Amino acid sequence: MPGLLGRRATPRRYLMCSPAHFKVTYSINPWMDPAKPVDVPLAVAQWEDLRDRYRSLGHTVEELVPRAGLPDMVYAANGATVVDGRVLGARFAYAEREAEAEAHLDWFRAHDYDEIHEPLHINEGEGDFAVTASYVLAGRGFRASPLSHGEAQEFFGRPVIGLDLVDPRYYHLDTALAVLDDAADEVMYYPGAFSPGSRAVLERLFPDALIATEADAAALGLNAVSDGLNVLLPQAAWGLLDPLRERGFTPVAMDLSELLKGGGSVKCCTQELRP
Template identity: 75%
Template sequence: MRTPRRSAIPRRYLMCPPAYFRVSYSINPWMDPGKPVDLAVAQAQWEDLRDRYRALGHTVEELVPHPGCPDMVFTANGATVVDGRVLGARFAFAERGAEAAVHARWYREHGFADVREPLHINEGEGDFAVTASWLLAGRGFRSSPLSHAEAQEYFRRPVIGLDLVDPRFYHLDTALCVLDGGDGEPGGRGAEIMYYPGAFSPGSRAVLARLFPDAVVASAADAAAFGLNAVSDGLHVLLPAGAVGLFGPLRERGFEPLGMDLGELLKGGGSVKCVTAEVRPG
């Protein structure tokens, strides 16, 4: 197989320092209040990721953390931005509910005129993965199936629903990563993904296999290392360093995997993608 030539596309990301990060409650299987968080290590790991993005030529803006929102470091959950339109979040758990208004305010204050407060529960890019042609949308543990029709109407792109069945992979972005969004043109370059089949229902696995027959398929071990909670700029793929089985397949497809250590933040159930919201311009 000929290795494709890849190129990085400059991105704009929104991140939030983990100044108040802690695990004082449990709303996913990864969170254990009995395991203390080393906040200094969490901060250093977060800064390493932020600085790596900037070194790669990407813009990183920072959301001011709030003391009452310990999970605000996971900015991917705060909204979904497509073509400059912002669909806010409505969190499934009260512990994170206050974050939604903080994110919506940030977008309004930074020039986004079209910011919608959702009617149905969705947790932003946790369950919405964006390609040039459509949105892949997770459901089963957090986001409501009703949020899919709401997103389709708002973004005016087809939304493809996918059922998550393993509680360890409670958000779509823990089980699937868009590596290349494609060009959205009929007959043009299609989107490319990597995913873990075991996180999905049989029907959803069949849909993914039909849409993405050449996808990178992750092993159970790499999925458990949160290897799919990754960010791609079209060339570089930043992912947890422990997902060693993904590095070779990514290189074979022309991507450059970059291993990151976000072990302290994983105690809250998130890694590279969870702490990275992509701000897509209109």
């Protein structure tokens, strides 16, 4: 059924990885504090709720088997970027996550993806690449190398727009910007996460974007996933709920509070497998 303003959900295929081995024993972003204990059964339950919600909305969820010793594999969005069935692998900035890249590539090879590019330059998958109808938006400043942007453009054959992140809390693009309708270049973002020049670019490309408040951004409300109608986002970002409804979306509030301890939420846990 279409939503308000004629919005429609389109079926998606996602790749997720259970937090069976999730823990915070090191700190590679401002959200991670090894002194705060992680409740693994609760993290698994919250993750399963997200997975099951996708399926209840008609989407397909593939599961990547978690590997012991790789606690951040739950953040499956970081493992690759898939556009037009082509797989751009990841190259992680920190040694703690390096082995995740090969785990993802193993999955794609086993599932008959034949256009796979192992990157030369650091990129952390959909953490810093967001796909709209017209562009691949690409974050830089804390993780991804600017050189990865040209690499992505050559591989995908789509224009890549570089955006500079300046606030360490928003170390990946997917913590500061979410694609709401990838068929219509519709996004929401938090301006304070970006440099002045990048804010100007976003204003030019997306003049009708939903602008998030600092409070909702700080709740990782922009770490969201949309199917064109339903927008799954952290429940603490309550200030985004009414603005999304006013635009014809159906917000779906999710509790991923345990996974927030590692610096991620809905989008971090969700890699989209675009055909």
